[in-house]
Amino acid sequence: MNAGHCERHDELLDALGHGFIGPELDAHLAACASCRELRLVAGALLDDRVNAIAESDVPSAGAMLWRIRMRSRREAEARARQSLFVGHVVTLAIAIALVVAFFGAELASAARNAIGPLTGTPFAVVVAMWLLLIAPIAGWVAMRQK
Ligand SMILES: [Zn+2]
Numbered sequence: 001m002n003a004g005h006c007e008r009h010d011e012l013l014d015a016l017g018h019g020f021i022g023p024e025l026d027a028h029l030a031a032c033a034s035c036r037e038l039r040l041v042a043g044a045l046l047d048d049r050v051n052a053i054a055e056s057d058v059p060s061a062g063a064m065l066w067r068i069r070m071r072s073r074r075e076a077e078a079r080a081r082q083s084l085f086v087g088h089v090v091t092l093a094i095a096i097a098l099v100v101a102f103f104g105a106e107l108a109s110a111a112r113n114a115i116g117p118l119t120g121t122p123f124a125v126v127v128a129m130w131l132l133l134i135a136p137i138a139g140w141v142a143m144r145q146k
Helices: 009-018 023-031 033-056 061-114 123-144
Strands: none
Touching: 009 023, 009 033, 023 033, 061 123
């Protein structure tokens, strides 16, 4: 199929390049098979080029820098969170140790009284249950005082 050459091909290519076809050129397209064919071919190529640019996701220098900055900030935040978490764990452990050291005997007898219905439960289990109950409270108090 040879639609022949049309003197308006350059004009049409230019219009396609700008993404805008004026009404007058559009009217010519309706009448000119050669231009319609060119628009079909060139339009597809131009679309491909536009899509390729949009999808290539090549970061600009600014975007790259921003991304690196965001990443290092996230890493710094993660480090801070981690050390904060370690600090809380240490505080909690110290709080538990202090509670056990100062109130171990009272807790034990209190636990013994509290588990009247549970007689037969190993004493160590009772103490562990009490510690589980008290540890979060003690840790919270210790952290509040920091
Ligand atoms: Zn034409």
